Structure formats: structure tokens, C-alpha cells
Amino acid sequence: MTKKIERQFAGRLLSLETGRMAKLAQGSCLVQFGDTVVLCAVTVQDNPTHLPFFPLTIEYREKSYAAGKIPGGFFKREGRPGEKEILSARMIDRPIRPLFPDGFMHETQVACFILSADQENDADVIALLGASVALNMSKVPFNTTVASVRVGRIQGNWVINPTFQQLEYSDVDIVVSGSTEAITMVEGGALEVPEAEILEGLTVAHEAIRELCEIQDDFLEDHRVPDMDWAPAEVDSDLRSKVEVLASSKVEEALAIGDKQERSQEMARVTEDVIATLIAEDEQYSEDEKDIKETIRSIEKQTMRRTILDKGVRADGRGVDDIRTITSEVGVLPRTHGSALFTRGQTQALAVVTLGTSRDEQRIDSIDSREEIKKSFMLHYNFPPFSVGEARPFRGTSRREIGHGNLAERAIQPLLPEYDDFPYTIRIVSDVLESNGSSSMATVCGSSLSLMDAGVPVKAPCAGVAMGLIKEGEDVAILTDILGLEDALGDMDFKVAGTRDGVTSIQMDIKIEGLTMDILTEALERATKGRLHILDQMGQALEAHREDLSDYAPRIVSIQVNPEKIGEIIGPKGKTIRAIQEESGASIDIDDAGIVKIAAVDGEAGERAKEMIEAIVADPEVGRIYEGPVKNTTTFGAFIEIMPGTEGLCHISELQEGRTENTEDVVKKGDIVRVKLLSIDEKGRLRLSRKAAIAEDATAVDSHEDTGSDEEEGVEG
Numbered sequence: 074m075t076k077k078i079e080r081q082f083a084g085r086l087l088s089l090e091t092g093r094m095a096k097l098a099q100g101s102c103l104v105q106f107g108d109t110v111v112l113c114a115v116t117v118q119d120n121p122t123h124l125p126f127f128p129l130t131i132e133y134r135e136k137s138y139a140a141g142k143i144p145g146g147f148f149k150r151e152g153r154p155g156e157k158e159i160l161s162a163r164m165i166d167r168p169i170r171p172l173f174p175d176g177f178m179h180e181t182q183v184a185c186f187i188l189s190a191d192q193e194n195d196a197d198v199i200a201l202l203g204a205s206v207a208l209n210m211s212k213v214p215f216n217t218t219v220a221s222v223r224v225g226r227i228q229g230n231w232v233i234n235p236t237f238q239q240l241e242y243s244d245v246d247i248v249v250s251g252s253t254e255a256i257t258m259v260e261g262g263a264l265e266v267p268e269a270e271i272l273e274g275l276t277v278a279h280e281a282i283r284e285l286c287e288i289q290d291d292f293l294e295d296h297r298v299p300d301m302d303w304a305p306a307e308v309d310s311d312l313r314s315k316v317e318v319l320a321s322s323k324v325e326e327a328l329a330i331g332d333k334q335e336r337s338q339e340m341a342r343v344t345e346d347v348i349a350t351l352i353a354e355d356e357q358y359s360e361d362e363k364d365i366k367e368t369i370r371s372i373e374k375q376t377m378r379r380t381i382l383d384k385g386v387r388a389d390g391r392g393v394d395d396i397r398t399i400t401s402e403v404g405v406l407p408r409t410h411g412s413a414l415f416t417r418g419q420t421q422a423l424a425v426v427t428l429g430t431s432r433d434e435q436r437i438d439s440i441d442s443r444e445e446i447k448k449s450f451m452l453h454y455n456f457p458p459f460s461v462g463e464a465r466p467f468r469g470t471s472r473r474e475i476g477h478g479n480l481a482e483r484a485i486q487p488l489l490p491e492y493d494d495f496p497y498t499i500r501i502v503s504d505v506l507e508s509n510g511s512s513s514m515a516t517v518c519g520s521s522l523s524l525m526d527a528g529v530p531v532k533a534p535c536a537g538v539a540m541g542l543i544k545e546g547e548d549v550a551i552l553t554d555i556l557g558l559e560d561a562l563g564d565m566d567f568k569v570a571g572t573r574d575g576v577t578s579i580q581m582d583i584k585i586e587g588l589t590m591d592i593l594t595e596a597l598e599r600a601t602k603g604r605l606h607i608l609d610q611m612g613q614a615l616e617a618h619r620e621d622l623s624d625y626a627p628r629i630v631s632i633q634v635n636p637e638k639i640g641e642i643i644g645p646k647g648k649t650i651r652a653i654q655e656e657s658g659a660s661i662d663i664d665d666a667g668i669v670k671i672a673a674v675d676g677e678a679g680e681r682a683k684e685m686i687e688a689i690v691a692d693p694e695v696g697r698i699y700e701g702p703v704k705n706t707t708t709f710g711a712f713i714e715i716m717p718g719t720e721g722l723c724h725i726s727e728l729q730e731g732r733t734e735n736t737e738d739v740v741k742k743g744d745i746v747r748v749k750l751l752s753i754d755e756k757g758r759l760r761l762s763r764k765a766a767i768a769e770d771a772t773a774v775d776s777h778e779d780t781g782s783d784e785e786e787g788v789e790g
Contacts (some may be wrong), residue, residue: 078292082106082284083222083233084192089206089292100211104203104322105431106234108191110139110548113203114184117301121178125367128180129170131163133200139190140440157439159475160175161185161197164221165204168250168258171584172217181213185504190440193236194656198223198248200677202285209293217586218293219257220285221250224278226266231277237441247271249278253286255588258581259567262483265533265575268597276590316368324372328380331389333419333509333557334462344369357478374562378517382548388558394599395607396538396554401518401614403526411527411625415519415611417554419509424519425502426527428626430672431662434497452485454478454516460508461557477513478503481537484517484578485524485572488532495530496629496670510556517570517578518611519531525618527626534611535577537570538603540596544585551596553603569600573608627660627672628679636667638690641651641718649689649717657682693759695750698766703744706736713748713761721759723748728763739763 075092094754094768098114105111122128135158137144137151144151151790154162159304165185168282172182185200201221208215225235225243240246247261251751256279263271327339342577348365351358353518382387385393397418407758408410411426435448454477456502458465481503489499501523514537521535541555542565552559560566564585570578581588588755622628642663643650650661659682673679699715710724724747728739739745740763748761749769 074453076292076296078288080288082288083281085234089203089289091210091296091327093207095708096163098207098211099213100207100209102203102206102210102263102743104199104206105189105460106199108189109187109194109195109196109199109759110189111196111200111203112186112188113128113200113207114186115204115207115213116182116184117211118180118214119301121303121306122180124178125363127170127173127178129166129173130180130182131162131166131185131204132182132277132676133158133165133185133187133195133197135537136189137564139187140192140443142181142438142440145438155437156479157437157441158269159472160198160479163472163476164197164248164250164258164260165201165389167260167582168201168219168221169204169208170213171257172219172252172586174214174217174305176307177214177303178306179213179301179303183207187440188241188280192441192443193238194234195223195237197221198234201250202289205578206289209289210296210298212298214300214303216300217252218286218289219252220282221248222285222288223248223257223261223279223282224274226270226274226280226481232280245271245274245689247274247278249275249282251279251282251729252586253283255586256282256581256593257586257588260580262481262487262578263571263576264487265572266576268569268601269576270675271576271579272590272594272597275593279590286717291754308368309361312358312361312364313368315351316347316365317372318775320344320372321352321368321376321777323471324369325376328373328388329390336388336558337462337687340369340373358400362730377558378545381543381550381552382545387552388556393550394602396429396603398633399607399610399613401522403522408625410623411523411525411529413519413522413526413614415515415522416507417511417515417518417607419507420512420515421505421507422512422515422519423504423506424516424523425504426520426523426529427500427502427531428527428622429498429500430627430660431496431498431670432660433500444479448626449498450482450486450489451499452478452503452516452520454481455502455504456508456512457504458508460512476515478579480513480568480578481516481520484535484537485520485531487577488521488535488572489524490530490532493631496631497627499524499529508557510558510560511554511568513537514539514568514570518607522611522615525615527541528619528622530618533572534616535570535572536604536607536611537568537578538600540569540600540603541565542567542583542588542592544592549592550715553599565596567600569597569598569604571604573605578638625674628676628711630679630683632669632671632686633684634667634669634686634690636665639663639665639667641689642669642686653682653685661686674731691716693719693721693750695752698747698749698769699761700747703740703742703746706740706742707737711736711740713746715748715750715759715761718757721748721750721761723763726764727751727761729767730764 079088085107090103095114100115183204187196198221207217225232226245244264323343330336388690394420400416402414405414410428437446501520505512517537541552541559541563543550565583588696660676662670671682701714702710714720749765749768751760
């Protein structure tokens with residue numbers, strides 16, 4: 074049965090429709106907001122998987138036809154998902170994953186296809202709305218409506234789902250997801266906005282989320298179906314009891330070990346001992362190894378959580394507000410443009426900056442823009458297996474690596490100088506060398522230090538901290554600078570990055586149904602204290618950016634020329650510009666507006682290229698003496714090139730004093746001569762005089778000699 078409703082939301086028409094497309098999926102919804110259209114379809118396997126985690130997959134795919142485009146490349150079809158698609162899929166996954174029931178292990182897939190893009194409204198927040206409707210109307214045991222909104226702030230006014238054009242004037246760009254009762258995810262950035270104002274934006278966003286949830290409830294009336302038959306995998310109660318007796322005290326002792334590797338090794342030994350003891354008691358327990366490990370993991374989780382709630386002591390012995398020991402080093406690599414090694418406890422990031430020219434910009438073909446997007450700042454995050462002591466194959470960049478890199482990139486982006494003032498393409502690579510929690514925030518800290526080490530004039534240093542949460546009923550503990558264990562077994566991973574003046578990037582993931590504003594407020598307040606402490610520690614290594622760039626970094630000089638002169642600089646088939654680059658050793662880029670960027674590691678090479686270009690684009694100046702080659706001779710004079718591509722006539726009467734019978738008696742083709750520009754007629758023809766130049770040069774010599782003799786007499790006297 075087809076059903077469609079339309080509502081006004083955030084000043085635009087929002088429609089939800091089902092029953093017309095993708096009818097074989099267990100649930101499907103077509104969402105339209107403005108002229109942006111997204112189809113969301115949900116499918117689920119009837120049988121559970123053997124995997125030790127809930128196999129939920131979110132696929133967010135942009136169709137090029139949505140924006141009236143044909144894909145680039147040789148194959149002319151959509152390929153692997155791009156960075157924007159991966160980030161959008163993650164923003165759908167994170168708020169809905171915690172809302173599935175515990176123990177549900179049936180493979181579930183949510184596919185979101187962007188069918189139409191109006192290049193005004195971003196499809197990412199619309200896609201979660203469609204996914205929520207499709208899940209709730211399917212047989213999947215998912216019975217909570219959720220929604221996402223993007224919140225911006227323009228001239229002090231909060232705007233829900235701002236357009237791409239409005240975001241250019243906004244100092245906040247945050248995506249907030251949640252249910253009617255609580256916020257479940259936060260992701261975005263800001264221009265050094267204080268925490269209190271961030272909370273205000275989250276409150277505004279949650280009101281809009283409630284409105285979207287009410288619209289969903291109206292739409293889903295009479296469209297819900299009974300949940301599929303399923304049962305959580307349960308461990309035998311007798312086996313659980315035996316494992317608890319054997320393992321509880323040993324797990325508690327293992328969790329008191331501060332070092333991550335030693336703690337992990339001890340937990341592995343505890344597991345092996347329990348399995349061996351049970352098998353020795355009864356050989357049939359060898360078939361229950363998976364259940365035994367799961368039970369021990371459950372004991373570990375409960376022990377860690379109760380120790381924090383009851384004693385206020387964490388796995389590494391810290392209190393809830395304590396931050397691990399921090400070490401910051403800069404200039405650690407001799408030939409890079411900027412480098413820093415940031416270590417916090419057992420988490421370590423090596424951040425390296427490379428400065429390039431406009432040729433190094435990333436070019437992105439997006440359905441959200443009519444034109445190709447150029448990106449002059451990139452931050453790439455790498456998480457090699459050895460960072461957690463594992464031996465795994467090196468594959469392509471993971472979705473997690475893309476997400477963490479984007480989070481750190483958003484934190485740094487607002488602090489970079491304007492491109493016109495610092496016309497460099499900047500790439501930061503953060504290689505995580507050790508990881509025990511919050512490696513993305515270590516990346517933020519290391520990236521900030523490496524930029525300052527490179528001499529990039531950033532507005533202020535930037536740091537980040539990850540906050541955690543343990544919540545059991547009314548018992549709540551908020552943790553500062555969480556460990557990997559506290560992230561895995563806790564209820565929240567709340568990352569906040571910024572400067573001393575405010576927040577530049579924020580990300581929150583939770584594993585419970587939602588957070589109250591009181592908990593969010595307290596978490597942000599503690600994050601502020603933690604960030605200021607980290608900034609103090611970083612300042613001991615480097616307080617501000619270096620005054621000079623690295624000796625190995627290119628020097629870029631920008632000059633503005635008349636756009637009509639671009640062709641003269643380039644020359645026929647690029648001959649002129651290649652000659653300048655070969656002679657000077659500099660790299661030259663020119664845009665259509667006539668901005669010429671000259672890049673060279675050697676300052677003299679850049680200056681030489683600049684002089685050559687200025688000589689090409691300069692307009693001839695009457696009364697000035699020029700030097701250039703004779704291009705051609707005639708019976709009535711010689712044509713002389715005074716500037717690249719600019720020639721004038723030196724009449725035979727202007728070659729020398731007195732009468733000249735033959736031009737070639739004075740100058741020949743190829744001779745370099747000095748001439749004075751006498752005039753330019755209305756047709757642009759140049760009249761030159763060698764005779765006038767000789768006379769003027771002689772006058773200048775006489776004047777210099779007279780001055781010199783006076784000085785000599787003065788000295789002798």
C-alpha cells in the first residue's frame with residue numbers, strides 16, 4: 074500500500090513515501106527535502122550469524138545522475154564509495170547501532186541511495202530520517218524513531234538544516250542525532266565557539282529532532298509490522314556460574330595492572346586457565362570455548378565498571394579526572410617541513426606537515442556542487458596494526474581511519490591562515506605509533522604542534538581530549554582522557570577539540586539509549602579543563618609557530634597580473650612559461666584571474682622568475698631606456714624587442730648622430746642594443762631611439778665622474 078505525507082520543516086517541504094519503490098525490501102522509504110531525494114531500504118537475514126558482533130552495514134551511495142553529472146574516470150560509472158559517502162554512512166550507523174536489542178545477531182543492511190541532489194540541502198541528515206522510517210516499518214526489532222539535523226549559526230541566530238550557501242556564513246556546523254528522549258550522536262565543527270554556546274545549539278537541535286520523530290510517528294501509524302522471531306544467544310547458567318567462580322577474582326587482579334600489554338597478557342592467561350580447568354573437569358567443555366570467553370569478557374566489563382563507580386579508580390590507577398603523562402617533541406624529523414611526536418600515556422601520534430603549491434590541491438567531483446571542489450588542506454590519519462601490538466595485513470584505508478582523520482581535520486581547519494595570506498597546499502599525515510585510547514585527539518595535538526614547527530601562522534594551538542561515561546542506573550561517572558578499555562566497555566566516547574577560546578571540533582558516540590543535557594553539560598565542562606591542561610603541556614615544547622619556514626619548504630610569492638597578459642606568460646604551447654621555469658628553477662601556477670604563484674625552495678630562484686614575469690607583463694613606459702635584441706633590419710631602420718613579445722621601430726635617423734646610409738652599418742640582426750622609448754602612437758606602435766639612449770647614458774656617466782672627483786678632493790683636503 075502506497076502512503077505519502079508532506080510537512081513543512083525548517084522552512085522547506087519534507088515528504089515521506091513508501092510502497093512505490095523497493096517493495097521487496099523488508100522496509101523502504103523515499104524521503105524528499107527541497108529537491109534532494111533519498112531512497113532508504115532495509116534488509117535482514119532470517120538466521121543469526123556466527124560473528125562475535127552485531128553485523129550491521131550502512132551503505133550510503135551518491136548517484137552522479139542525481140546532480141545531472143557523468144562520473145569521471147575511464148569506466149564512467151560509480152565505483153568505491155568516496156570520503157563523503159563513508160563519513161555520511163558512519164553518521165547513520167553510529168546513532169542507530171546502540172538502539173538494536175542486545176544479542177540480536179542477524180545480519181542487517183541499510184542502503185541509502187541519493188537519487189536527486191539540489192545542491193542546496195545535504196542528503197546526509199535526510200538519509201538517517203529515511204533509514205529510521207524503513208527500520209521501524211520492517212520486521213527488524215528496531216522500535217525507536219530517530220532523526221538527524223544539521224545546526225548552524227548565522228549572525229547569532231540558530232539555523233536548522235542550513236543550505237550549503239548558508240553554511241559559508243555560519244560559525245557552527247554540527248550534525249546532531251537523537252530520539253524524542255535523548256541525543257545519541259554529535260558530529261561537527263565550529264570556529265572557536267565556547268562550550269556554553271555549543272550546548273545551546275544542541276538544545277535547539279534536539280527540539281527539531283523531536284519534531285521529526287513526531288512526523289515519523291504519524292507516518293508509521295498502521296505501517297508497523299510485528300518483529301521477526303529471534304532469540305539472543307545465551308550462555309548456559311551453570312557454565313556461567315562456574316566461570317564466574319573461577320575467573321572473578323583473577324579478572325579483578327588483572328584489571329589492576331596499569332600497562333595495557335601486561336594487562337592484556339594477564340587476561341589472556343586467565344582465560345586460558347579457566348578453559349583448561351573446565352576441560353580437565355569435563356571434556357565436553359571444549360565445545361563451549363566461545364561461551365567461556367564471552368562470559369569472561371562480561372565479567373571484565375562489570376568489574377571495570379563497578380570499580381570506577383564504587384572506588385573512583387580506573388584500570389591504570391588514575392582518578393576519573395586525571396590525564397595521563399604527556400610528552401611533546403617537535404622537529405623530530407630532519408628533512409620534513411614540520412614534524413611533532415605527541416605521546417599521552419600509551420597513545421602516541423607522529424604528525425608530519427608537507428607544504429605544497431596549488432598543483433597539489435585535491436580535486437573532488439561532488440554532486441553537492443556544480444563545480445569541481447578544490448581542497449588545499451588535508452589531514453590523513455593512519456592506524457597500523459603494530460600500534461596495538463597486532464600482526465594484521467595492511468589493507469586500504471579503513472572507514473575508521475577516514476572518520477578519525479576527518480575529525481582531526483575539522484579541529485585544525487578553522488585555525489589555518491587565509492589562503493590569500495598563506496597560499497600553500499597543506500597536508501598533514503598522522504601515523505599512530507601506539508594506541509591505548511583517543512588516538513584521534515592525539516592526532517589533533519600532534520598536528521597542531523607540527524604546523525607550528527613548520528612555521529605555518531596558525532591562529533592558536535589546538536588540543537583535544539576524549540571523555541568517557543560509566544552509567545549503571547542512577548550511578549554515573551564521567552571519565553577524562555579515556556583508555557581503549559574504557560572506550561570498549563564504557564557507555565560513551567565524547568571527543569572535544571579546540572583552543573583556549575573555544576571548540577573547533579566535536580564528536581560523540583554512545584552505547585546507551587541517550588544522554589541527558591545535564592550529563593552533556595558536565596562532560597563539556599570537564600573536557601574544557603582537560604583541554605587547557607593539555608595545551609599547557611604542549612606549550613612546554615612550542616608555544617607559538619616558528620617565524621620562518623623550513624629550509625626545505627617551498628617559498629611561494631603571489632603577484633597579480635592583467636588577465637589579458639596570461640597568454641604572453643604561457644607563450645605558444647607553453648614555451649615561454651617552460652623557459653622561465655627551466656632558467657629560474659621555480660614552479661609557476663597561473664589562474665584565470667591573473668594570480669601568478671611562484672614557488673621555489675631557493676629564494677633567489679623565485680625572485681628571478683618573478684622578475685622575468687614582471688618583464689613580460691609590464692607595459693612599455695615612454696622615456697625609459699630598454700635593452701633588447703634586434704629582431705629585424707630594413708632600409709628604414711631596425712625592429713628591436715624591448716620586452717618579451719613587444720617590439721618597436723628604431724628609425725634609421727635614430728640609430729646614431731649624423732647621417733646613416735645603411736642600417737646594418739650600425740646594428741645587425743641579433744645584436745643587443747640599448748634604446749629609449751620616445752613615444753607610443755594611437756595604434757600602439759613604439760618609436761625607439763638608439764641615439765637618445767647613447768646620449769642619456771653619456772650624461773649619466775659624466776654626472777657620476779663629476780661627483781666622484783668632488784668627493785676625492787674632499788677626502789684629500
